[in-house]
Amino acid sequence: MARFRLTDSTLRDGSHAVAHQFTEDQVRRVVSSLDAAGVPVIEVSHGDGVGGSSFNYGFSHTDEMHLIRAAVEEAKQAKIAVLMVPGIGTKDDLRKAADAGATVARIAVHCTEADISQQHIALAGELGMESVGFLMMASMISPEGLAEQAQLLDSYGVGTVYVVDSAGAMTIDDARRRVSAVKKVVSCQVGIHAHNNLSLAVANSLAALEEGVDQIDGCTTGLGAGAGNCPTEILVAACEKSGISTGIDPLGIMDAAQDTVRPIRPDQGVIDRDGLLLGYAGVYASFLLHAKRAAERYGVDTKDILLELGERKVVGGQEDMIIDVAMELQRRAAAAQVAGQ
Template sequence: MDQVIQPKVRLYDPTLRDGHHAVRHQLDADQLRAYARAADQAGVPVVEVGHGNGLGASSLQLGQAKLSDDEMLTVVREELHNSRMGVFMAPGWGTTADLRNAVRHGADVVRIAAHCSQADVAERHLDVLGDLRVEAQAVLLMSHMISPGELAEQSALLVAYGARAVGIMDSAGHYLPADVTERISAIVDAVGDVPVIFHGHNNLGMAVANSVAAVEAGALVIDGCARGFGAGAGNTQLEVLAAVLERKGHPTGIDLPSLLRAADVAEDQLMPAPPTIDSISLVSGLAGVFSGFKLPVLEAARRGGVDPIEVFFELGRRQVIAGQEDQISAVVRQLQHT
């Protein structure tokens, strides 16, 4: 009898959450259903769903989703028979009531996000998740803004608060592989046996290479989206990542032909076109600005008659983070008077 190789690296699929950024959070029920069914058939371990900014984030400031959280959760839950359903929440946009509601709708994995230097904002929510008996994960956003040592300290705090997996998001697509190696290694050393997460963006064309570097530094949970569907230049491309990891001797447990079919479904039914690294996405990565700012910056710069590249570099100098979209207009006004 052939020995079954157990996957060591778990792939986590936020196509139906992060991808929402690319279409102004306007995916409908049929689109969610089609991709969730295809991902489930491929054996993707976790399929995450929701507004691009997570539970409770649908708003005028961040963008109003076509569907409510309840509708999205219900539709995707019905299609998942092999995969677990994941959700994402950032304190301040979502609440403990949103967490409880997501669990009632069948969420199996719940991620709490905090700005990279503010792990303490996740403490209460991780405590609630412990009572709800779901897998609680925690991620640090805009992680390029602090040092590897500080990321390790913040990650250790998240574990102390109850996270069963912790890690970092390259929210601006700013990293090169050496950056990832240094940060993931520090976090792995700090949290012991707790699985470490890496979530990449492709602004500098490095998302797959960065994800491989994360695995080789000890990360065990790696995010990827079908066709890279996500904010700005997109996320790590899931089907490419799975193929590369398999070739490098890291089994994922996912059926690659079925995953390729799921990626085709995503391209045909979810997105107007697969993400590309255009000039603005590249500048966003260089400036270290959240990839989800791309469309708002382009609109504001057009209305204000200023160069969007200059807007991004000024936002980077200000170290603006998601949730501070009002700074885009402020920067445009500043540039109009210079």
């Protein structure tokens, strides 16, 4: 019997890493290999959730409802989950996802804004979906503050509350204290979603397990925003070696990683300066590719954009601020050059 339930988000968080260009063929192959390895939940959506296809976050290559349907067809045992961010997606998007066969609705909000998710959590229930409350950027709030928000979600009737380290900024102690604070006050299950910007995603997930976490997110090869997520195949291997049963075949998931997911982005797993900076400065990991593009366009440094975003305490969803910051850095650089002449 597995000690925790694993949700693989390669086809949702990983969407950030491929600028939302997943094809139906890729989705079918990934779902089929993860399903065969025994992954119990597979998330499929635009990186910013259903309804995320946009100028601000990037347009999807293929309509995500089409991808969800394909995933549902391929999965023999796995449940298909979707992410939905209130303010970006709408209840209509959630209804369409349910129609397409998704059975888990993960409602994602910034860690201080749980109360905007009540109507979506209620709708998930009406649609017969399992609901998950997903508290993003949880490194920006104290363990006590996070626990209060988790209690709100619990009172709305979610099945699980997730502690989400969207910036990959948590140390092991940070993760431990947050999971433990949430675990103490809710009656529902608790999950952790870790990013690897500080190379701590697996370690934080294992520490969370010691604090009694019931669910863990991974992405195969770590394919995901920023420096990537907790790599599913490594988490499974580390757990099995520690005597923690995962219910997933370690060699099967390694094959899925190497043969099916790795070819999508062969360089996944390298933590370069930009990826590390996200974790160091506590910046939303999904900003990375947008910041790189803006840096190129406005002739400024990605590093400076990321540090300025951290200074301004920008939250998930504010990708439009990247253009603003890049233009301001460009103006400052031009002014400095004039002053120097």
